[in-house]
Amino acid sequence: MVWSCISWYGVGYIVDVGKNMDKNVYLSVLQDDLVKSMTGYCEENDLIMADFEFMQDNDPKHKSKIVSERLSKQDFTTMEWPPQFSDLNPIENMWNTLKNACLNSMIVLLPLWMNYGLVRSRLGTKLPKKNVKIILKLCLNDVLTL
Incomplete structure (x- = not known):
């Protein structure tokens, strides 16, 4: 299984998770790879973390207490996304292109x-x-x- 993120500024790190992702693996990916991707976007485009709004779908691991608490402590905001709208999630198009x-x-x-x-x-x-x-x-x- 792989994880990645996208922004107006490009594709972030693509991470080989190597197993099924649970809330703890997801938290680790956010702490390491999301932050690295966003830091890269900031350095390359003269931005700050507060310029970003993070979007994720409503997968249970994304909405877990431990993940929600960690995201609330970040310098960027997290967008609320309605349930069952994954077809409108832009990263789904990226995954389709990659596949x-x-x-x-x-x-x-x-x-x-x-x-x-x-x-x-x-x-x-x-x-x-x-x-x-x-x-x-x-x-x-x-x-x-x-």
Whole structure:
């Protein structure tokens, strides 16, 4: 599972949470990664934290007491968001765009990965493993920069 934020100034850190997010993991992400993202926005655009209004949906972990208390102590405000309006949440559009980009990358990477096995089996021991790894890395870098 990943977490990120967006603002008028761009996409914040994208964090690999690595597991299901509960209120404690979410709190940690807010304390570390949201604050880092907002600090970056502030430094790059001559802003202060009070210039921001944080928006989140009504997921139970977002509304937990521990998270609400922490957010109330921040220099930015937290926007109230009505329940069951996640389709209007701007970050949902970002996640959709990201998922489509990942899907498109997989469409390109899967045949490459399958061909790598075929090419390697044809080469057998003709190339040292180090060279094969370098070739694969170069191929992947080319695909990822498309």
